Amino acid sequence: MADDFDVIVVGAGMAGCAAAIRLAKGGANVLLLERGAQPGTKNLSGGILWGHDLDAILPKWWESMPVERHVVRKRFGFLTAEGSVSFSLSDAAWGTPPYAAHAVLRSRTDAWLAAQAEAAGATVVASVPVERLNWEGTRVHGVVQGGETMTAPVTILADGANSRLALGTPIRPNPRLSAEATELGVKEVYKLPKGTLEDRFNVRDGEGHAEEWVSGIFPPGVMGGGFLYTNRDTVSLGIILNIASMFGKNVQSHDLLERFKLHPEIAGRLDGAELVEYGAKLISGGWASRPASFHGDGWMVAGDAAGFVFSNGLVIQGMNYAVRTGLLAAQTALEAKAANDASRSRLAAYHRRLESTGVLADFREFEGLDAVKWNPRFYREYPELAYRVLHDLMTETGGPKVHARALAWKAFRRSKLKWSAAAKDVVSLGRNL
Ligand SMILES: Cc1cc2nc3c(=O)[nH]c(=O)nc-3n(C[C@H](O)[C@H](O)[C@H](O)COP(=O)(O)OP(=O)(O)OC[C@H]3O[C@@H](n4cnc5c(N)ncnc54)[C@H](O)[C@@H]3O)c2cc1C
Structure with a gap:
């Protein structure tokens, strides 16, 4: 019996839409299924x-896509109990x-993006939470939802x-994600009058400001950071938490978000802003989060589902890899259709593309990133x-002037750091960042 479609794509995120x-x-006769309304x-x-990968399918996409602002400045820093240190x-x-x-x-x-897929000829159906893949032995032959099977090679x-x-x-033989390799993102969106936002963040019409912070203000042992990005007339703000570091500490993610928002570095910029959206989502990326395989008989896996999120504390980049890997999977599926062969060996071209375009190298090369x-x-x-040294260097106290090296030495001795651990961290930073 003929299949219903040439290709079924599950999930209308960046990877699936691309x-x-x-x-x-x-x-191709393609069906794009999305569980959301x-x-x-x-x-x-x-x-x-970072949308360059979209150029291949949607030239000058930024002119018609509803983007908020183009980033002209990125700020990165550390929040501490007493203040903050940052560069821009x-x-x-x-x-x-x-x-x-x-x-x-x-x-x-x-x-x-889903509307662009539809305009190109794809069948896009929302409100369809696919229940499972239709496994026929080791082959995937479409999907099952609501007792109905939709097939595609x-x-x-x-x-x-x-x-x-x-x-x-x-x-992914393991039925659960590993807590060590999974992060939790919690986000809120605040509305501000456009003019106020532009004055407050020192940007002009269309320009955007982005910030990422390593948090030194969470309870001891809880690791995470925060971000703040300007949209047209809203501010996106949130935290990303290492889930395993929260275990056994009786902490709630929304309390940690409150701490971030109340830090003097952040709080003033939200004055008068109105909360309009909030949400939370898991992040599971990096080499340790890869599936057992990226392809098999009748299937390929792209975007976050394949663990393609690169995050090193300075940046978090997943949408670009989602688009890129969605496109590589699509190209491979088109060749499989032309050859009338969707076997594992034919779809291995996807893995080769992940290699030749450097996607796998990006993740393999930075395998040790989690250690940093x-x-x-x-x-x-x-x-x-960092805060203590810079603070003392930049503050006039009326006392005698002190060399930076002496201030650094004093601050180091005050900290609980050990030379051996600090030396190890410098080597690890150099090797893995
Ligand atoms: C707090 C936070 C901040 C981030 N910041 C950035 C950033 O600044 N820059 C960046 O590049 N990346 C960032 N990321 C990562 C980025 O969001 C992801 O890498 C990206 O969304 C991956 O796209 P995707 O299409 O693979 O998956 P998703 O965007 O998750 O899309 C998956 C889609 O599949 C649908 N779906 C799931 N299950 C089913 C089902 N059974 N049936 C039908 N549909 C289904 C979902 O509803 C969804 O629409 C961030 C992530 C988080 C959580």
């Missing part, structure tokens, strides 16, 4: 989109087309970080040390 657009433009309603990012990077080229990065709200961008799994369709199957990112000293001792 794949569906590429497939439809390539002449509308694409984007279930999605959440910080979110700074701006680049004139970021302010001119094709721009570098955009602040986005996924409820808008994903709905727009190729299924692309793009259902995000907590891929229920993959967990406990040959794709989730080192407790980067959340307490080092922020305190």
